Amino acid sequence: MSVISPARTTTVDYNTLPANTQSAFDRLMEQADHTANAAEYEALMTALIAITGITGVRYNEILKCACPCDCGLIFDADAPGLHTVEDPQGYNLGRLQCPQCTDDHPTGHAE
Ligand SMILES: [Zn+2]
Ligand SMILES: [Zn+2]
Incomplete structure (x- = not known):
C-alpha cells in the first residue's frame, strides 16, 4: 500500500517572487539577521x-x-546537502549554498 504525500513547496526562487514580496523578504531577512x-x-x-x-x-x-552566482533559491535551513x-560572525543567519549550487560549484570552506 503506497502513501501519497501532499504536495510540498520546499524551495522558492527569490527571482520569481513579486517585487513587493521581494522587498518584504529583504526587510524581514535583514531584521532577522541582526x-x-x-x-x-x-x-x-x-x-x-x-x-x-x-512548507x-x-x-x-x-x-x-x-552563493556568489545569481541563484536566488530560498530553502529550509535544515535541508540536507547544504554547504x-x-x-556566521556578528549576525544570526548562516551563509549557505543551496544543494544545486553545492553540486555545481561549491565555494568557501569544506565541511
Ligand atoms: Zn544556489
Ligand atoms: Zn551558485
Whole structure:
C-alpha cells in the first residue's frame, strides 16, 4: 500500500517572487539577521516562511542561497546537502549554498 504525500513547496526562487514580496523578504531577512531577541527572530522567520509560501520547514528557519552566482533559491535551513559559504560572525543567519549550487560549484570552506 503506497502513501501519497501532499504536495510540498520546499524551495522558492527569490527571482520569481513579486517585487513587493521581494522587498518584504529583504526587510524581514535583514531584521532577522541582526536581532538579538530570540522571540523576535522566531516571529520574523514565521513571517518569512508565510510570505514565501514554503512548507515543511523543520526548525522554523529558512535561508536564501548565499552563493556568489545569481541563484536566488530560498530553502529550509535544515535541508540536507547544504554547504557553508561563510561562518556566521556578528549576525544570526548562516551563509549557505543551496544543494544545486553545492553540486555545481561549491565555494568557501569544506565541511
Ligand atoms: Zn544556489
Ligand atoms: Zn551558485
